[in-house]
Amino acid sequence: MMLRVASVEPLSPLVTKFRFVHPDGAALPLFSGGAHVVVEMPDGEMIRRNAYSLVSDPMDGSGYEIAVRREDLGRGGSLYMHTRVAEGDLLGVGAPANLFGLDLRARKHVLVAGGIGITPFIAQIRQLTRLQLPFELHYCARSRSEAAGLALLPDLPQVHVHISDEGNRMDPAEVLSGQPLGTHAYTCGPEGLVAAMADAGARLGWPEAALHSETFLAPPPGKPFRVTLARSALTLTVGPDQSLLEALEAAGVDAPWLCRGGVCGQCETAVLSCHGRIEHHDHWLDDDEKAAQTKIMPCVSRFQGQDLILDR
Amino acid sequence: MAGTAFTPSILSRPVYAGLVSRGATPAIMLAEGEGALALMALADHDPAVMGHAHIIHIPAGTGHGAALQALGPAMYHEGPTLPAVLPRLRKALGDAHMGTALYIAGTEGVIGQVTAEALAAGVAAGAISTEHHGGAARRMQCVHCKGITEDVVTDPFICSHCGLSLFVRDHFSRRLGAFQGVCVDAETPGQIPAMQEIRP
Ligand code: FES
Numbered sequence: 406m407m408l409r410v411a412s413v414e415p416l417s418p419l420v421t422k423f424r425f426v427h428p429d430g431a432a433l434p435l436f437s438g439g440a441h442v443v444v445e446m447p448d449g450e451m452i453r454r455n456a457y458s459l460v461s462d463p464m465d466g467s468g469y470e471i472a473v474r475r476e477d478l479g480r481g482g483s484l485y486m487h488t489r490v491a492e493g494d495l496l497g498v499g500a501p502a503n504l505f506g507l508d509l510r511a512r513k514h515v516l517v518a519g520g521i522g523i524t525p526f527i528a529q530i531r532q533l534t535r536l537q538l539p540f541e542l543h544y545c546a547r548s549r550s551e552a553a554g555l556a557l558l559p560d561l562p563q564v565h566v567h568i569s570d571e572g573n574r575m576d577p578a579e580v581l582s583g584q585p586l587g588t589h590a591y592t593c594g595p596e597g598l599v600a601a602m603a604d605a606g607a608r609l610g611w612p613e614a615a616l617h618s619e620t621f622l623a624p625p626p627g628k629p630f631r632v633t634l635a636r637s638a639l640t641l642t643v644g645p646d647q648s649l650l651e652a653l654e655a656a657g658v659d660a661p662w663l664c665r666g667g668v669c670g671q672c673e674t675a676v677l678s679c680h681g682r683i684e685h686h687d688h689w690l691d692d693d694e695k696a697a698q699t700k701i702m703p704c705v706s707r708f709q710g711q712d713l714i715l716d717r
Numbered sequence: 718m719a720g721t722a723f724t725p726s727i728l729s730r731p732v733y734a735g736l737v738s739r740g741a742t743p744a745i746m747l748a749e750g751e752g753a754l755a756l757m758a759l760a761d762h763d764p765a766v767m768g769h770a771h772i773i774h775i776p777a778g779t780g781h782g783a784a785l786q787a788l789g790p791a792m793y794h795e796g797p798t799l800p801a802v803l804p805r806l807r808k809a810l811g812d813a814h815m816g817t818a819l820y821i822a823g824t825e826g827v828i829g830q831v832t833a834e835a836l837a838a839g840v841a842a843g844a845i846s847t848e849h850h851g852g853a854a855r856r857m858q859c860v861h862c863k864g865i866t867e868d869v870v871t872d873p874f875i876c877s878h879c880g881l882s883l884f885v886r887d888h889f890s891r892r893l894g895a896f897q898g899v900c901v902d903a904e905t906p907g908q909i910p911a912m913q914e915i916r917p
Contacts, residue, residue: 610818610844
């Protein structure tokens, strides 16, 4: 759907909040905490599509809000949002999908965010508060000036802020120990934080099913490479700031996707021949599958080498 | 040593893989009857499991109580029946933290009910270790009147609540910790197959 940008509000030097509304004022579909939307950004010849967690109230259909961190080294999606999008613009926004939902069977929810990883939890807190479910949130940031999440977080006793510059780093084991039976923990942030939580959980005997995580969804830039599509009888060059998926779309090849961040599995594509090394960036394929180089996730993964032939 | 071996069946039929030590973590251990042997083997294999263990024991006519106490658990409690020890179990589960290991050993009815209590208290299925010891008797729910008949040893059997003749299915309710019993002569009233002893 095409939605109008109703407001653009800087939250910190690097993070800006955008609010989208229906141009006719119609109500938008409601969602659940942790859901994301894919925003379409027409950029010259191509359309960039980036996924952003919704930070508005899941039960409020009057608009959708996202918080975007400017990644100067990224492929340009976030930079586009920061430099080219203004109040009043119309942008394509997909329907919400949730790949990081709360497990509502849990007795208690422990939410752990690092940096911009706070975004999915903003809507989840609203959902948990409305359902009157026990939770605690730990928000970690390097410095107070970078902590854009502070502007989004409600003033609740369940919200704990850890600023490492102020000597107040979060200790994953301390957060996870002593939690009542039936607690689920969710981590969103840099890989290091996700790994530290998984580590602490394993040491404290947490079952894997109670530890959830989402890392940032952004296809990394890289060196350009060529790819051959057997079914479409095409050979393409994937640009440095383009993902393989975006290159497929630009060439008019029908390629499925859902998260565009390497977590949902929707875009999985069979590799027919590969002379070189696939740079797997996804969290979908397991280590053996990655090593076999017989499957690739075009939304985030890249290639270096002689030739790559895909079943598309 | 890892308890009774059962005939492979449908997916819903629980399997009891045998107790495996989760190390020196807080633990709740429930042993009924010969299930005590499983705890003894567990402690023999890894004495560290007993350091923070709370053993709840239902002797059920066996004399293993003293041997269990000698394993040196942090807490030991004995009661005559499962209903008698349930308040103790519920309190232990209510006070427990994430990372607490649960070990259950005994007959199917007890394993099923204790597992159901644990799941309801928020324990993840993966944190429960079970081992079967004792007879093959089943705890059966009549799918017609919903009454539960304990210690069913024949197939078919007569529902102790509504009196129907019930066929013993392998379909198992995790919520109730009971197998399902279905009317055996619904199509041809009165034609009831000969009773057979239930085997593992
Ligand atoms: S679109 Fe979800 S993994 Fe690629």
